[in-house]
């Protein structure tokens with residue numbers, strides 16, 4: 001069982017478990033926005049959908065017992081205690097010690113380096129905590145803000161997959177990043 005000692009504290013942020021009662025409204029504030037969801041797999045969510053996701057341990061957990069499970073954490077600004085985003089770390093393979101991460105910020109919290117700091121904290125959990133060997137991130141090729149986050153966090157671009165997915169009504173290119 002991988003059960004980190006929360007909160008995970010960074011210079012300006014902390015990562016902590018998400019709680020449906022406490023956090024649904026704050027998560028809804030950005031997961032309901034079309035601009036935020038433009039390059040991520042889900043469509044803008046209703047408040048009920050957000051609550052359901054945060055309650056479902058199949059998609060949102062703060063501990064990991066086996067590969068296939070997904071760590072899902074709140075990104076909170078320490079100074080204000082405001083929840084400004086969420087991050088995921090999916091445990092892909094125990095044998096290959098691999099995982100994949102993702103991140104979303106409220107637009108009002110973008111432009112401060114918070115995503116980069118949150119990814120750094122998540123990598124600490126992935127490598128030092130869970131003992132992973134390789135962490136990947138797969139992004140829409142048009143999502144230049146996301147590519148910049150990954151490069152700042154030390155990821156390397158490994159592949160460009162042309163028209164790899166039929167995504168929200170069109171063929172889209174994907175860029176695969178990884179860090180060992």
Ligand SMILES: CC(C)(COP(=O)(O)OP(=O)(O)OC[C@H]1O[C@@H](n2cnc3c(N)ncnc32)[C@H](O)[C@@H]1OP(=O)(O)O)[C@@H](O)C(=O)NCCC(=O)NCCS
Pocket residue numbers: 035036037039040102103104105106109110111112113114115116117138139140143145146148149
């Ligand atoms: C992807 C996403 C998280 C990037 O957010 P972001 O705010 O651009 O990234 P960061 O939080 O790392 O901030 C970086 C910006 O803050 C600036 N910045 C200010 N202070 C900083 C600091 N102390 N440290 C680092 N950067 C700082 C950087 O210069 C950069 O600005 P720039 O883009 O004008 O060069 C955001 O666009 C988002 O949530 N998008 C919607 C969801 C999404 O697409 N997620 C990714 C799916 S793969």
